[in-house]
Amino acid sequence: MRYSALSVLVNGLTGKVAPAWRSPDPKPEYDVVIVGGGGHGLATAYYLAREFGITNVAVLEKGYVGSGNIGRNTTIIRSNYLLPGNNPFYELSMKLWEGLEQDFNFNAMVSQRGVVNLFHSDAQRDAYRRRGNAMRLHGVDAEMLDREAVRKILPFLDFDNARFPIKGAIRQRRGGTVRHDAVAWGYARGASQRGVDIIPHCEVTAIRQQNGHVTEVETSRGTIRCKRLALATAGHSGVTAAMAGITLPIETHALQAYVSEGLKPFIDTVVTFGAGHFYLSQSDKGGLVFGGDIEGYNSYAQRGNLANIEHVAEAGVAMIPALSRVRVLRAWAGVMDMSMDGSPIIDKTHLPNLYLNAGWCYGGFKATPASGLCFAHLIATDAPHKVARAFRLDRFARGHLIDEKGQGAQPNLH
Amino acid sequence: MTSHRLPTGGRLDRSRSLEFSFDGKPLAGHPGDTLASALLANGQRLMARSFKYHRPRGVVTAGSAEPNALMTLGQGGRTEPNTRAPMVEIYQGLEAHSQNRWPSLTHDIGALNGLLSRFLGAGFYYKTFMWPASFWEKVYEPIIRRAAGLGRATTLQDPDRYEKTWAHCDLLVIGAGAAGLAAALTAARAGASVVLADEGMELGGGLLSAPATWPQLAEILSELSALGVRLLPRTTVFGWYDGNVFGAVERVQKHLATPSPDAPVERLWRICARQAVLATGAEERPLVFAGNDIPGVMTASATASYLHRQAVAPGQRTAILTQGVAGFTLAAQMEALGLEIAALVSLGDGPTWQGKAPVIRGIPGRAIGGKSLKGLQIEGGSRIEADAIAMSGGFSPVIHLACHRGARPVWSDARQAFLAPVEQEGLLIAGAAAACPATPPALAMAPPAPPRRWRGSACARNRPSALRRKMPLPRPRLGRLARPGARSSWIIKMMSTPRT
Numbered sequence: 001m002r003y004s005a006l007s008v009l010v011n012g013l014t015g016k017v018a019p020a021w022r023s024p025d026p027k028p029e030y031d032v033v034i035v036g037g038g039g040h041g042l043a044t045a046y047y048l049a050r051e052f053g054i055t056n057v058a059v060l061e062k063g064y065v066g067s068g069n070i071g072r073n074t075t076i077i078r079s080n081y082l083l084p085g086n087n088p089f090y091e092l093s094m095k096l097w098e099g100l101e102q103d104f105n106f107n108a109m110v111s112q113r114g115v116v117n118l119f120h121s122d123a124q125r126d127a128y129r130r131r132g133n134a135m136r137l138h139g140v141d142a143e144m145l146d147r148e149a150v151r152k153i154l155p156f157l158d159f160d161n162a163r164f165p166i167k168g169a170i171r172q173r174r175g176g177t178v179r180h181d182a183v184a185w186g187y188a189r190g191a192s193q194r195g196v197d198i199i200p201h202c203e204v205t206a207i208r209q210q211n212g213h214v215t216e217v218e219t220s221r222g223t224i225r226c227k228r229l230a231l232a233t234a235g236h237s238g239v240t241a242a243m244a245g246i247t248l249p250i251e252t253h254a255l256q257a258y259v260s261e262g263l264k265p266f267i268d269t270v271v272t273f274g275a276g277h278f279y280l281s282q283s284d285k286g287g288l289v290f291g292g293d294i295e296g297y298n299s300y301a302q303r304g305n306l307a308n309i310e311h312v313a314e315a316g317v318a319m320i321p322a323l324s325r326v327r328v329l330r331a332w333a334g335v336m337d338m339s340m341d342g343s344p345i346i347d348k349t350h351l352p353n354l355y356l357n358a359g360w361c362y363g364g365f366k367a368t369p370a371s372g373l374c375f376a377h378l379i380a381t382d383a384p385h386k387v388a389r390a391f392r393l394d395r396f397a398r399g400h401l402i403d404e405k406g407q408g409a410q411p412n413l414h
Numbered sequence: 415m416t417s418h419r420l421p422t423g424g425r426l427d428r429s430r431s432l433e434f435s436f437d438g439k440p441l442a443g444h445p446g447d448t449l450a451s452a453l454l455a456n457g458q459r460l461m462a463r464s465f466k467y468h469r470p471r472g473v474v475t476a477g478s479a480e481p482n483a484l485m486t487l488g489q490g491g492r493t494e495p496n497t498r499a500p501m502v503e504i505y506q507g508l509e510a511h512s513q514n515r516w517p518s519l520t521h522d523i524g525a526l527n528g529l530l531s532r533f534l535g536a537g538f539y540y541k542t543f544m545w546p547a548s549f550w551e552k553v554y555e556p557i558i559r560r561a562a563g564l565g566r567a568t569t570l571q572d573p574d575r576y577e578k579t580w581a582h583c584d585l586l587v588i589g590a591g592a593a594g595l596a597a598a599l600t601a602a603r604a605g606a607s608v609v610l611a612d613e614g615m616e617l618g619g620g621l622l623s624a625p626a627t628w629p630q631l632a633e634i635l636s637e638l639s640a641l642g643v644r645l646l647p648r649t650t651v652f653g654w655y656d657g658n659v660f661g662a663v664e665r666v667q668k669h670l671a672t673p674s675p676d677a678p679v680e681r682l683w684r685i686c687a688r689q690a691v692l693a694t695g696a697e698e699r700p701l702v703f704a705g706n707d708i709p710g711v712m713t714a715s716a717t718a719s720y721l722h723r724q725a726v727a728p729g730q731r732t733a734i735l736t737q738g739v740a741g742f743t744l745a746a747q748m749e750a751l752g753l754e755i756a757a758l759v760s761l762g763d764g765p766t767w768q769g770k771a772p773v774i775r776g777i778p779g780r781a782i783g784g785k786s787l788k789g790l791q792i793e794g795g796s797r798i799e800a801d802a803i804a805m806s807g808g809f810s811p812v813i814h815l816a817c818h819r820g821a822r823p824v825w826s827d828a829r830q831a832f833l834a835p836v837e838q839e840g841l842l843i844a845g846a847a848a849a850c851p852a853t854p855p856a857l858a859m860a861p862p863a864p865p866r867r868w869r870g871s872a873c874a875r876n877r878p879s880a881l882r883r884k885m886p887l888p889r890p891r892l893g894r895l896a897r898p899g900a901r902s903s904w905i906i907k908m909m910s911t912p913r914t
Contacts (some may be wrong), residue, residue, distance in 0.1 A: 011541075012533035074418070102547055107540045111555055156569035182540050245894035261496040264514075264566040265559050284555060286563025303819055305655045306684055310578065321571040325494050331653075 003105050007013040020117075020185055021065075021192030022339030026199050026224050030058045032379060033217060035204050035240055037061025039070035039180075039365065040357055041232040042187035042380070043125070043372020045102065045196045051373065052380035053197035058226075059188075060219060062203035066184035069234050072302075072334040074257050074279060074291045078115045078175035079140050082131045083404040086343060087138040089370055094140075094174060100323035102373030106186030108178050109284055115175030115270040116153065118319070120164045124274050128170040135172070135284050145169045155160060155272060158321050164275035172230050173269060177281050177289075180193035183368055187255050207243040214244065214354045230355040230379050232371075235300065235335025237358035244354055249340045249396045251411040253294040254333045256304035258312065261329045276315030288326060290316060294336055294362060296412050304333040336362045342414030343402035346374050346384065347393040355379050361414050415776040416710065416786060416801045417454040420751065424725030425622065434508035436485075437519060443504045448615075450483055450499035451724035454503045459709040459771055460785045461485070461499060463515045463578035465564065467531060470522035472709025474501050476719035478613055478650070479697050486511045488566045491573045495565020500716075503615050503669035514563040520785065524561070545884065574673055574691055578682035581644065583609045586660055588815065590650045591619020593845025594693030595634050602641040609685060610638065611646040615669065619695055620846075623715070623722045649683070654818040658840040660685040689840060692815055696831075696846040699807035700835065701735055701761070703778040706805070710787030714744045714806040727753055729802025733790050734771075735778050737761040741808040756800040759792065774798075778805075811847045 001007055001018055011017050032048060034041045037059045048054040061067070077097055079090040096103075097110050119125045132142035146168045151159065151240045159166045188198050199221065206218035207229065216225040233240045263286050270281040280290040292312035295304050309331060316323045339345065339359030344367065345358050357375045360367060374385035384391075390402055407413045426446035433442050436453060443452030450473045453461060461483040462471040471482035483499035487510055487643035495513065502510075515522040527534065543554040585601045586596045598610045617635055621627045628789065638645060646664055653661040662683040667673035698713040700706055710729060714736065720726040732748065733756045734741040742765055745755050757769035758764075760779060767773050779793035781803060790798045813834040817823055822833035826849065834843045844850075 004545075005542045008533055008542050011535065011538075012891060015532070017535065101544045101550070105544070107542065107544050107550070109539075109550070109555070111551060113551075144713060158571075179540075185540065206555050260759045261565075262563045263495060264563040266567050266569070268559075282559075284558055284562060286559070303656075306659055309653075309661070310682070320569075322491070322567065322569050324574075324576060325492065326567050326573040327496065 029225035031056040036232040038068040039368040047189040047376035049194035095372035104190040108182040112176040260288040278315035338411035341401040419455040420725040449502040467528040476716040491570040493568035495620040577678040586690040589693035590617035622900035696809035705781030717804040733800035734800040
C-alpha cells in the first residue's frame with residue numbers, strides 16, 4: 001500500500017496496519033547476498049533493485065533491522081568536505097537525501113536545518129575558509145559567519161569562554177538531520193516491495209570459496225549460496241572480511257552518543273564546537289542529540305566508558321552553559337570501522353565476486369544513500385561509480401590516501 | 415479534597431512549615447516531604463499531561479521510576495525541566511510548574527489529540543506529511559516540534575557550581591535498603607573500605623516504609639558512620655563501566671532554597687570498586703487496564719511509602735488491586751490506620767483475609783474518571799466506588815546496572831520477572847534485586863573474618879570482633895565467596911536462587 005494521508009485514515013478506520021516489509025525464509029541461493037542489514041546494506045539492496053533491476057537479493061542481518069549504527073547515530077547530514085576524493089560523493093549523498101521521501105515514499109523527516117561549525121582561533125578560521133572555498137568550487141553551499149551573525153542564530157553560546165572564545169563559524173544551510181530509524185525502515189520497505197528478501201536474526205558465521213570465488217555463506221539460519229557477496233558490516237568489517245581471508249586497514253573503536261530528555265524547541269540547527277569536538281542538534285521528538293570523540297582504544301564492545309562521557313559533557317557545557325540543567329536520558333555506543341586515512345572503502349577484493357563497503361569511521365550515516373547507490377553500481381556493473389572512484393582498497397599501498405583531516409595514519413585520531 | 419495528610423505519623427518535622435508553589439498556587443508542606451507527597455497532602459492529584467494525547471496524569475510511584483509526574487522547577491538559570499516530583503525534596507520558596515499543557519493543566523487544548531488517537535497510531539508520521547514536498551520543513555515539522563518535548567529548558571547561564579571527585583573502595587554498595595545495609599555492615603565490620611550510595615534523600619530504602627524497623631535503622635546507620643563507611647544519600651549510581659568503575663551523581667544542594675556558593679550543587683563521583691553489591695531492590699509493576707493512568711491510581715508500594723513516610727493517604731476510599739500478597743499487606747496496614755478500603759480485588763489466589771474490606775476475585779476492566787478517579791469497573795462484574803487505586807502487579811528486580819555492560823537479563827518463569835545476568839566479575843546482586851524470597855526477619859551477623867590487611871584500604875581500623883546482633887531485617891546469606899582466587903573473605907555470597 002502506498003503511504004499517504006489517505007492510507008493513515010484508512011488504517012485508522014479499519015484498525016489494520018500491514019507490515020512495512022515481508023518476512024521471508026531464506027532461499028537456498030541468491031544472485032546477490034548482502035551481509036549487514038543496516039543503512040548501507042539496505043540502501044544497497046534498494047538501489048540494486050530500483051536502479052539496476054537486480055531483485056534476487058538477500059540482506060542478512062545478525063540482529064534486528066536497524067540494530068546497528070543506523071539506529072545509534074546522531075543523525076547529522078552534511079556535505080562540507082574539503083578533498084576532491086570525498087566532496088562529490090558526499091554532495092551526491094546530500095542530493096539523494098533531498099529527494100529521499102518522494103523517492104521511497106516514506107517520511108524520513110529529512111530536515112535541512114543547517115550545520116554550524118564554530119571556530120575559536122585565527123588558524124581554525126583560515127582552515128574553515130579554505131574548506132568553504134573548496135566546497136563552493138565543487139558547487140556546494142557554504143558561508144562564513146562572523147561572531148555577531150553566530151550570536152543572532154545562537155545567542156546562548158558562551159562567546160567569551162576563557163579557553164575557547166567563539167570567533168565565528170562556517171555554515172552549510174543544506175546540512176541538517178534525518179530521522180535515522182526511518183532511513184532503515186524506508187529502504188527496507190522499498191527493497192522488500194521490489195522483491196528483496198530481508199532476513200533478520202541471521203548471522204553469517206563463515207564465507208566459503210571454491211576456485212578463488214565465493215560460493216556460499218554459512219549462517220545461523222543455514223547455508224545460503226550466492227553468485228555475488230557484498231559486505232556492509234560497519235564496525236564488524238574486520239570480522240567479516242577475515243572470514244574471506246582478508247586483513248583490512250581498519251581498526252574498530254567504540255563511539256558514544258547521547259540524548260537528553262524531551263524538551264520544547266531549544267535549538268533549531270546543528271552546531272559543532274570547534275575546540276572540543278562536540279556536536280549537538282535537537283530531534284523532532286524534543287531530545288537534544290549529541291556526541292563527541294571515539295573512545296580511542298580498539299574494541300568491538302558496543303559500550304563506552306565514563307571518561308569520555310565527562311569529556312563530552314564538559315565540551316557541551318563549555319559551548320552552551322545552560323546545558324548543565326538538562327538531564328541526559330540515554331548514552332549508548334556503536335562500533336566504528338576507523339580506516340587509516342579516515343575515508344571509506346567501496347571496492348572489489350582479490351576474490352572477483354566479493355565486494356567490500358567499509359571504513360566509514362563515524363561519518364557513515366550522512367553517506368547512507370550515496371554509499372548504497374555507489375555500492376549497488378559496483379556490484380551490478382563491476383565498475384566504480386564515478387564519485388566513488390577514490391575509495392579504493394589498495395590506496396594505502398599505492399599512497400593515494402584521502403586524509404580529510406590531515407592526521408596521518410592514525411585511525412584513532414580521524 | 416481526595417488525598418490528604420493523616421494527623422499523626424510519618425518521618426516529617428511537623429513543627430516546621432515550608433511554603434512552595436505549584437503553577438503559581440501557594441501551598442505548604444513539611445521537611446520530609448517530597449514534591450509529590452506535598453502535592454498529594456494538599457489534594458493536588460492532577461500533576462501532569464501525557465506526551466502525545468495530553469491525558470491527565472498523576473503520580474504513580476514514590477521514587478525514581480516515576481513516569482508521569484514530571485515538572486519544571488525553579489526559575490532563571492536554575493530552571494530545571496522534566497524533574498520527577500517524587501525525587502524532589504521541598505524547600506522554602508520552591509516553585510514547581512506543570513509542563514506540556516496550554517493554556518493550563520486543568521484545561522489543556524492538546525487533549526483534543528485523544529479524539530484522533532485511532533488515526534495517530536505508532537509511526538503514523540512516517541506515512542504522511544510528505545506532500546507537497548516543501549511543506550515538511552516549512553509547515554509540518556515546526557508544528558510537530560512545538561507539540562513535542564515536555565518541559566522547556568532555560569537558555570540562561572547556570573549560576574551554580576559543579577564538581578567531580580574520585581573514590582576508591584573495597585566495596586561499593588548500591589542501594590541502602592535492608593540488603594544493602596547488611597552488606598555494608600558486614601564488610602565494614604570486617605575492615606573493608608565501603609561506600610554506600612542510595613538515590614533517596616534518606617538511607618533505608620524499603621525500611622522507610624516500615625516504621626517498626628526505624629529504631630534499628632538509626633542504629634545501623636550510626637554504626638556504619640562509626641566504622642568509617644562513606645554514606646552517600648541523594649546519590650544515583652548511573653553507570654557501570656570497564657574496570658569496575660561506577661559513575662554516580664550526588665545531589666549535594668538540590669534540596670536547599672539557597673545553595674551555598676562554597677559547595678557544589680551536584681558532585682560527579684567516579685567510584686573504583688574492588689567489588690560492588692547491587693542492592694537496588696525491586697520495582698512494583700503496574701497492572702494493565704483502561705484508565706490506569708488516571709490521577710489517583712498508583713502502585714501499592716507507592717501508596718505504602720506515602721502513608722508511612724509522609725503520612726499522606728491516597729484518598730478517602732481506596733480500591734486495592736493485587737496479584738499476590740502485596741495488596742493484602744497494604745490493606746491490613748491501611749485498615750490499622752483507620753482508612754477505608756473499598757474492595758480488595760485479587761487477580762490470583764490470595765492469602766487468608768481477616769480484615770473488613772470485601773475481597774473480590776476478578777480482573778480490573780476499566781478505571782472511571784477523567785482528571786480524578788471516580789471508581790473501578792470489574793471485568794464482567796460490579797462497579798466499585800473509589801477515589802484511589804493501589805495496584806500491585808508483582809515485582810521486577812531493578813537490574814539496569816547489571817545489564818549496563820552488555821549482558822542480557824534472564825527471564826525466570828518461576829519469578830515471573832527478568833533477573834540479572836548471572837556471575838559477572840565484580841558485581842554481586844543482593845536482596846530483592848536478586849529476586850530473593852522473603853527472608854526470615856532476623857539478621858544474625860556472621861562473625862567477621864579474621865583481620866587482614868587491605869592494600870590501599872582507607873578503613874582497616876575498626877574491626878569489632880565477635881559482634882553478634884539480632885535485628886529484624888531480611889538477611890543475605892553470608893560466607894566465603896566460593897570462587898577460586900577470591901581474596902575477599904568478607905564478600906557476601908548472596909543467596910542465589912535456582913534460576914528456571
